[in-house]
Amino acid sequence: MHCGEAEADGTNFLLPFRTTAGRSKALTMPYNDPLARLLRGISIFLPPIIHLSMPELPEVETVRRGLERRVLGRIISTVHILSPWVIRSDPRRFPREIEGCRVERLRRKGKTLALELESENSTPSRYLIVRLGMTGQLTVAPTESPLLPHTHVRLLLDDGYEELRYRDPRRFGMLRCSTPAEAEKIFHSLGPDALEISQEEFEQALRGHRGAIKGWLLDQSMLAGLGNIYADEALFEARIHPQTPAGKIPGNARILLHRAIRKVLQRAVNLQGTSFRDYIDIEGRPGNFEPRLRVYGREDKPCPRCSTPIRRVAVCGRSSHFCPRCQPRPRRIAPPGRPRKKQQ
Numbered sequence: 001m002h003c004g005e006a007e008a009d010g011t012n013f014l015l016p017f018r019t020t021a022g023r024s025k026a027l028t029m030p031y032n033d034p035l036a037r038l039l040r041g042i043s044i045f046l047p048p049i050i051h052l053s054m055p056e057l058p059e060v061e062t063v064r065r066g067l068e069r070r071v072l073g074r075i076i077s078t079v080h081i082l083s084p085w086v087i088r089s090d091p092r093r094f095p096r097e098i099e100g101c102r103v104e105r106l107r108r109k110g111k112t113l114a115l116e117l118e119s120e121n122s123t124p125s126r127y128l129i130v131r132l133g134m135t136g137q138l139t140v141a142p143t144e145s146p147l148l149p150h151t152h153v154r155l156l157l158d159d160g161y162e163e164l165r166y167r168d169p170r171r172f173g174m175l176r177c178s179t180p181a182e183a184e185k186i187f188h189s190l191g192p193d194a195l196e197i198s199q200e201e202f203e204q205a206l207r208g209h210r211g212a213i214k215g216w217l218l219d220q221s222m223l224a225g226l227g228n229i230y231a232d233e234a235l236f237e238a239r240i241h242p243q244t245p246a247g248k249i250p251g252n253a254r255i256l257l258h259r260a261i262r263k264v265l266q267r268a269v270n271l272q273g274t275s276f277r278d279y280i281d282i283e284g285r286p287g288n289f290e291p292r293l294r295v296y297g298r299e300d301k302p303c304p305r306c307s308t309p310i311r312r313v314a315v316c317g318r319s320s321h322f323c324p325r326c327q328p329r330p331r332r333i334a335p336p337g338r339p340r341k342k343q344q
């Protein structure tokens with residue numbers, strides 16, 4: 001058995017591995033399980049033979065744009081729930097709450113998607129919140145087309161010739177029907193969206209944080225939308241080492257990082273995101289950004305700027321890819337309160 005690169009979605013921990021027969025499998029457990037903690041610690045030393053990436057902002061934005069083209073203004077006429085566990089609100093009430101509603105608006109903050117629904121019979125509006133987790137897929141398909149395995153929810157549209165399908169092989173994603181107040185609370189728990197945050201807000205948010213910048217970028221309550229792929233790419237673009245303490249990044253570098261995040265994300269949105277395995281857009285097509293990745297998943301390959309081999313290190317329990325020459329390690333900062341040694 002060979003282990004792959006461990007991944008996590010915040011609540012679950014997943015360690016992919018390949019059996020001697022060459023089949024890909026994954027071990028999953030709650031993120032804070034003691035065994036998960038141990039495996040998180042050691043998995044970084046294992047060779048990454050399987051890259052399991054989860055949809056990040058560009059992939060979710062691509063899905064949102066696809067929904068805007070194919071589903072906006074249409075009525076959800078019938079709901080079929082094939083796996084009730086995927087519904088995080090009451091699954092018995094779920095069909096009643098959204099059947100007959102028109103999709104009025106599509107919102108996204110970070111990796112969270114919300115379909116704003118308006119009912120014809122003047123009941124208050126509802127939100128269908130969608131999190132794709134690691135392998136969630138939303139696609140529009142003709143109702144008579146065969147269902148793929150792991151299809152969990154079918155939302156028939158208008159007269160029922162087409163439907164919106166939710167499929168999720170690894171089962172970390174979820175759908176939830178929320179009131180506007182509940183939806184606001186969910187959005188409020190997230191930091192500013194990584195594509196919309198202003199430079200001033202970004203600089204303000206970094207202030208005072210002693211932890212590594214890589215961990216800060218992945219913390220959705222600080223900045224919503226980045227995962228492992230685009231955090232590594234943005235740090236490379238800005239020439240910042242992933243272990244640099246977030247609050248100690250100098251002013252110029254902070255400006256460069258803010259620009260780099262937007263540039264990398266925008267470029268990925270324009271290319272419909274990155275597909276390593278499961279991510280597809282609303283029409284079932286994979287993203288096109290993978291060939292443009294400069295450091296993520298490129299361990300030991302030459303840096304596209306200086307040809308130094310790309311390295312992988314563990315930062316905050318996650319693997320980070322960087323160029324040791326373009327992104328030099330920050331000099332050790334003396335612990336607070338301890339006087340610096342005088343130079344002789």
Ligand SMILES: [Zn+2]
Nearest residue numbers: 303306323326
């Ligand atoms: Zn380099």
